[in-house]
Amino acid sequence: MVNVMDVREEEFINPGTRMCSGCAMALIYRIALKALGPKTIITVPASCLTVLHGMQGFCTTKVSVLHTPFATTGASASGIVASLEEKGLADEICVVAFAGDGGTADIGIQALSGAVERGTNFIYACYDNEAYMNTGVQRSGSTPLGAFTATTPGGKIRPKKNMPKILEAHGIPYVATANGSYPLDLYEKFQKAREIKGSKYIHILSACPPGWGYDPKDTIKLGKLANDTGFWPLYEIINGKLIISKDSKKYLDPSKRKPIQDYFKAQKRFNNISQDEIEVYRRNIDDLWNDFKRRLESQ
């Protein structure tokens, strides 16, 4: 387990980005870049992260970034990797795609699926703030059941797409979940992914004050509630083997989990969630963890 003293001191994001205050993604990106180090090339589709990188002529990060249209993240990373392979630099430089949930679960899923099916040697990180936040909070395939967005004013009627499961089904060597409120866990996962050859996928819950409707000071609290209620388990699947991460392990015991309402009450987007929907959540969370248990016992 990474200790806080192990975290690289050097910063790779210059101070003064254009992110909203309380943005979990800014924190996630900062920690991830520290874990990845200077020999990294990033590619980013249209997303809040585009905004973080600032204006033409000024590079906010201390690693190079290739911006690319929305649907292309996986393909863009593939192109960078191919060029580095041609130049014999592929073992030295790590290629990382960093996209939002819409860019991953919706418009970018084809290019992502293609890239990992080809075994492209790269890390794909999805920071999941559960809607199209950059365009003003519209629903995505990753928006959870019952959540208010500008295009689901009555609450979303379908559950969230399970991207880690879809990526796992591609048979890639490394799939992990992470959460902006657990930076050391996040750091370790990026470090680990950097050392593994092949396609790596890290799906990170990223709390969003304006999109979720809470006070920016509560970002860490929101992420923690997602973990503590069992809604967002932290885990890794390394070559098919499931490992529940340290910060989530105790929630294999359902009595340790906080009620899901605690998570809903802390944010305005779930103001109108129905009792029936809460029941669906309870059932789904139980099913998710029971599946984990069975899998851990059988492997």
Place this chain on the structure above:
Amino acid sequence: MTQTEIADKEKNIKILTGNYAAAHAYMQSRVGVISAYPITPQSPVVEKISEFIRDGKLKAKFLLVESEHSAAAACCAASATGSRVGTATSAHGLMLMYEMLPWASGTRLPIVINLATRSCGAPWSIWDDHSDFIAARDVGWIQFMCEDNQEIYDTNFQAFKIAEDPRVYVPTIVAYDGYLLSHTLMPVQLENQENIDAFLPPLKHHINLSDISQIKGVGPVTTPNIIKREEGTAPGYYEFRYALQKALENSIDVIKEVHDEFAEKFGRSYGNGLFKTYKTEDADTIIFAMGSVSAQTRTVIEKLRADGLKIGLVTLRLFRPFPVKYLRDFFKGKKNIVIFDRAIGYGYEGVLCYELKAALYGLQDPPFIKGFIVGLGGRDVKGEHIIEGVHRALELSKKGEITYETEFLGLKLDELDFLD
């Protein structure tokens, strides 16, 4: 040239399809990354390249991606990382790439696309016309249209050299008619690798993300205005796009220069590099066309001249940037222009027709211009259609009658019995 040199050259003549001519050119251009997706009639280009890679003749990374959109995106990324990059596509493939076309030109990435032209559905048609080529007109690419397989081979080397010229840095399309060239065997003079290498040195890219000592943000947000800060001044979108337009305008000199250098080194030229002329010296009537339509027209010029017409042919080679100045100089004083278009600007008229009309705006005593649509969706363009068009145009010219109705030659409405 000595006798041995001539004999050596002759040994290097291969019978190739247009697609294989393009594949050979990619191999000899030492393309570093290729990313493509299969589509008829382009697929043999990338199949042949796969064989070259398997046989160790080409040391390139070949990305077999899951769509043309991804192919184009991967090409952009590989180019920005510093590799020489090429792909090939047709019709719907180019349409799917469309989003990435202005992205590539806006980022000034010297990518080359070989386009085996094909009509765009619906309804489905895998056969030839220029509607895909025309659709890429307004996205800031250089566009060549070839007339035979030798020209495909030769133009590819020129395309890389032009696109990679620091005065240009603009992506380039090398197009040729699907099936009519893509699948037709013709003798192609291949050149020695040594000579090609001398003509086309390795790419010196202005971006090159693989050099991680230079930290760059490529393609981020711009604003309507210029941003000034202590760290420097960032141009607005407007300035970027102005630079692209100027690069295209100025590229005409580079295109001519590269063409002339190629002609000197390899002994083959294509008119002035922008368009080719055939029997135009004494001609007062000029046919204007490109690609396979021109090839077909060439065969009937003799016949028309035998009938007493002073007629010649201009084949457009460079469609974008449109060589306005050179076309105006050429057409000054000509009496009639007959244009045959294998693509239509729907709701208006044939594309070459309105492009040329606009180019000749303001000429004193301008030529009479009449355009026809031919060969959409692979309908045969026959000599008789060209002859019919020429006579019809001359008849209108004599009467001074300007028509705005689009005329399709070779239509067979009379064979559709349900129209009765």
